[in-house]
Amino acid sequence: xxxxxxxxxxxxxxxxxxxxxxxxxxxxxxxxxxxxxxxxxxxxxxxxxxxxxxxxxxxxxxxxxxxxxxxxxxxxxxxxxxxxxxxxxxxxxxxxxxxxxxxxxxxxxxxxxxxxxxxxxxxxxxxxxxxxxxxxxxxxxxxxxxxxxxxxxxxxxxxxxxxxxxxxxxxxxxxxxxxxxxxxxxxxxxxxxxxxxxxxxxxxxxxxxxxxxxxxxxxxxxxxxxxxxxxxxxxxxxxxxxxxxxx
Amino acid sequence: xxxxxxxxxxxxxxxxxxxxxxxxxxxxxxxxxxxxxxxxxxxxxxxxxxxxxxxxxxxxxxxxxxxxxxxxxxxxxxxxxxxxxxxxxxxxxxxxxxxxxxxxxxxxxxxxxxxxxxxxxxxxxxxxxxxxxxxxxxxxxxxxxxxxxxxxxxxxxxxxxxxxxxxxxxxxxxxxxxxxxxxxxxxxxxxxxxxxxxxxxxxxxxxxxxxxxxxxxxxxxxxxxxxxxxxxxxxxxxxxxxxxxxx
DNA sequence: GCCCATGCTGCCAAATTCCGGCAGCATCAT
DNA sequence: ATGATGCTGCCGGAATTTGGCAGCATGGGC
Numbered sequence: 386x387x388x389x390x391x392x393x394x395x396x397x398x399x400x401x402x403x404x405x406x407x408x409x410x411x412x413x414x415x416x417x418x419x420x421x422x423x424x425x426x427x428x429x430x431x432x433x434x435x436x437x438x439x440x441x442x443x444x445x446x447x448x449x450x451x452x453x454x455x456x457x458x459x460x461x462x463x464x465x466x467x468x469x470x471x472x473x474x475x476x477x478x479x480x481x482x483x484x485x486x487x488x489x490x491x492x493x494x495x496x497x498x499x500x501x502x503x504x505x506x507x508x509x510x511x512x513x514x515x516x517x518x519x520x521x522x523x524x525x526x527x528x529x530x531x532x533x534x535x536x537x538x539x540x541x542x543x544x545x546x547x548x549x550x551x552x553x554x555x556x557x558x559x560x561x562x563x564x565x566x567x568x569x570x571x572x573x574x575x576x577x578x579x580x581x582x583x584x585x586x587x588x589x590x591x592x593x594x595x596x597x598x599x600x601x602x603x604x605x606x607x608x609x610x611x612x613x614x615x616x617x618x619x620x621x622x623x624x625x626x627x628x629x630x631x632x
Numbered sequence: 633x634x635x636x637x638x639x640x641x642x643x644x645x646x647x648x649x650x651x652x653x654x655x656x657x658x659x660x661x662x663x664x665x666x667x668x669x670x671x672x673x674x675x676x677x678x679x680x681x682x683x684x685x686x687x688x689x690x691x692x693x694x695x696x697x698x699x700x701x702x703x704x705x706x707x708x709x710x711x712x713x714x715x716x717x718x719x720x721x722x723x724x725x726x727x728x729x730x731x732x733x734x735x736x737x738x739x740x741x742x743x744x745x746x747x748x749x750x751x752x753x754x755x756x757x758x759x760x761x762x763x764x765x766x767x768x769x770x771x772x773x774x775x776x777x778x779x780x781x782x783x784x785x786x787x788x789x790x791x792x793x794x795x796x797x798x799x800x801x802x803x804x805x806x807x808x809x810x811x812x813x814x815x816x817x818x819x820x821x822x823x824x825x826x827x828x829x830x831x832x833x834x835x836x837x838x839x840x841x842x843x844x845x846x847x848x849x850x851x852x853x854x855x856x857x858x859x860x861x862x863x864x865x866x867x868x869x870x871x872x873x874x875x876x877x878x879x
Numbered sequence: 880g881c882c883c884a885t886g887c888t889g890c891c892a893a894a895t896t897c898c899g900g901c902a903g904c905a906t907c908a909t
Numbered sequence: 910a911t912g913a914t915g916c917t918g919c920c921g922g923a924a925t926t927t928g929g930c931a932g933c934a935t936g937g938g939c
Contacts, residue, residue: 387925388897389636390679400736401729403751407914418899423916432640440906440915448747452640453698454737456680459778460771461734464727467806468715476714484711487704491738496682496696505846507777507803511812524707530754531706556754559714561808565758599752634896635926654885665928670887687886687935 388425391415393455395425396446399436400454405443457495459502465491466506474510475559477523516562517582523557525587526566530554535592536568539585547585552577553594555601569594569601576605635672638662642672646683647698652690701741706749712738713753721757722806724770763809764829772834773813777801782839783815786832794832799824800841802848816841816848823852 386394398414399406412422426444430436435447457465465488472484492503529536536554541547550572558565563580570577633641645661646653659669673691677683682694704712712735719731739750776783783801788794797819805812810827817824 387675388634389639389675392636392640393679397733397736400740401733403736408916409914420900421898424897427916428634428636432637438915441908441913443914448740448744450740452643453700454740456697456699457734457737458680458730460726460730460774461737463774463778464716464719464723464731465712465734467723467727468717468719468731469711470715471718471806472711472715476711479707480711480714483705483707484715487708487712490702490704490708494696494700494702496694499696502778507845507849508774509803509805511805511807513808527707527710527755531710531749556756558756558758559718560758561760598754602754655887656885667928667930668926671926674887685886688884688937690885 386416391417392425392429395422396429396434396450396452397454399444399446403445405439405445407443408438411444457491457499459499462495462499462502463506463508466503467508467510470508470510474512475516477519479522479524480527514562516564519564519581519584521581521584521587523564523581525589526554526557526581526584529587529589530557530566530598533593533598535571535590535594537588537590538579539587540579541583541585548572551590552579553596553601555598555605557581567605569596576608633663638664639672639675642669643676643681643693643698646691646693650692652686652692654690655685658691699737699741701743702738703743704746706746709742709746709749710753710755713750714755714757717755717757721759722763724766726769726771727774761809763811766811766828766831768828768831768834770811770828772836773801773804773828773831776834776836777804777813777845780840780845782837782841784835784837785826786834787826788830788832795819798837799826800843800848802845802852804828814852816843823855 395411395415398411408419408422408426412419415422415425417425426436426438433452434450436444437447438444469484469488473481476484488503492500495503526536528534533553533555535551537549537551539547539549550570552566552568552570554566554568556567558567558578563582565578566581566584567576567578569575642658642662645658655666655669655673659666662669662672664672673683673685676697681697683691683697684694685691716731716735720728723731735750739747742750773783775781780800780802782798784796784798786794786796797817799813799815799817801813801815803814805814805825810829812825813828813831814823814825816822
């Protein structure tokens with residue numbers, strides 16, 4: 386591969402990683418020595434790319450480089466189509482629709498050969514076991530998450546016990562058969578997960594919750610990491626995140 | 633100026649002119665000989681640029697090399713991210729990488745607010761049961777499908793019986809735990825499905841198969857529709873497509 | 880049909896760049 | 910302090926690039 390092609394590649398690799406990447410890692414990924422990688426970075430910077438490198442951390446590409454990315458590769462098209470088909474088949478109606486319309490927008494900017502690739506893609510999502518329908522509109526959950534608004538939930542746990550609570554929803558987790566909404570529960574003052582098909586009703590409140598969503602996600606990850614492991618064999622993997630409202 | 637920088641430059645120059653420009657003019661503008669310019673054009677084309685040159689006219693950069701700005705609704709962004717995350721987590725390495733790469737490309741041409749939406753999306757794919765690893769490179773299967781080339785397979789069926797055959801692969805079906813390659817089997821003169829994790833080896837042959845892929849897909853759907861239904865409860869849904877080589 | 884502008888390719892020898900390794904220094908997080 | 914990482918200078922051999930030339934192809938204007 387010639388140097389010039391490599392630079393395009395490097396740019397794309399940098400775009401792909403959003404976290405800082407070490408020069409060593411980049412060098413390996415592109416198949417070139419560390420010394421050469423430093424030279425390549427310098428070349429890109431000389432052409433206006435805002436690549437920031439910090440000692441002890443790695444490189445990040447700041448957006449805004451004057452050169453927009455190259456067109457998708459056929460494999461990337463396949464990935465987009467497959468992903469969208471999964472969403473179209475496994476997510477709720479609104480999201481499914483959105484997946485298809487997003488794909489249509491992508492298609493509109495493709496050169497003819499790639500458009501054909503997209504339309505004729507032969508990667509299919511096989512229909513799986515039916516997913517339990519939600520009583521509420523999942524779009525509402527997503528909207529609450531997006532806008533960081535509180536939700537008042539009526540929820541029935543695995544034992545059928547009903548409860549009502551206000552939560553700060555910050556994530557949706559998609560399992561093969563189940564979707565969980567994850568949030569901070571004001572009632573329990575703790576993180577809780579809720580199967581969306583067990584949410585009997587949800588009302589979006591006026592109040593935004595006081596912590597940024599990204600912050601909540603981060604804290605939740607730490608919290609989750611610190612949780613004691615479950616008894617082995619307790620639950621199948623697909624339910625491993627089941628709400629533990631063992632109060 | 634090094635060659636690689638020059639290529640970036642040439643790209644910009646081409647983007648600037650929308651009327652055809654002669655090679656001579658481009659060469660002068662960049663300060664390089666005509667011979668070299670031709671080489672540079674060839675390099676860019678090799679990287680996917682759709683630069684059209686007509687004798688007696690000049691060069692035009694057709695859109696489709698660089699990704700134009702894209703606009704999506706927040707919900708469409710969520711769908712794209714979720715789909716890409718599914719591919720990133722559930723498909724083979726190459727495709728997973730391509731999914732992230734595509735997402736990065738989209739991100740780079742999004743207006744800042746939507747980019748934030750994309751990066752902060754809180755829809756996650758939960759890790760599922762591990763997927764049996766393939767003995768062969770799945771990218772090869774996709775490539776054969778894409779280019780409509782025959783494959784020589786070594787395959788072991790559910791009973792461990794090995795066989796060797798030439799197939800015309802035209803689709804990949806993704807189940808929760810299993811991936812099936814679907815093709816026309818020359819050995820059986822019929823449609824067959826193959827679990828990718830049971831393909832011991834695959835070799836792409838020179839020969840392209842004589843029927844268009846879309847045509848095969850269509851025929852297969854009809855064929856499948858006409859198949860007698862299986863005995864109820866015979867196999868879990870995820871394996872419903874298992875090859876039935878009951879010869 | 881002729882001619883011209885232009886695209887495009889093969890060849891080659893000289894000039895240039897590129898590459899990897901090494902050694903060393905700077906800077907930041909832990 | 911220590912380690913991880915970014916970054917630069919230097920060197921010699923390897924690889925690429927470059928420009929010139931010669932020639933062919935193609936399409937439009939005359």
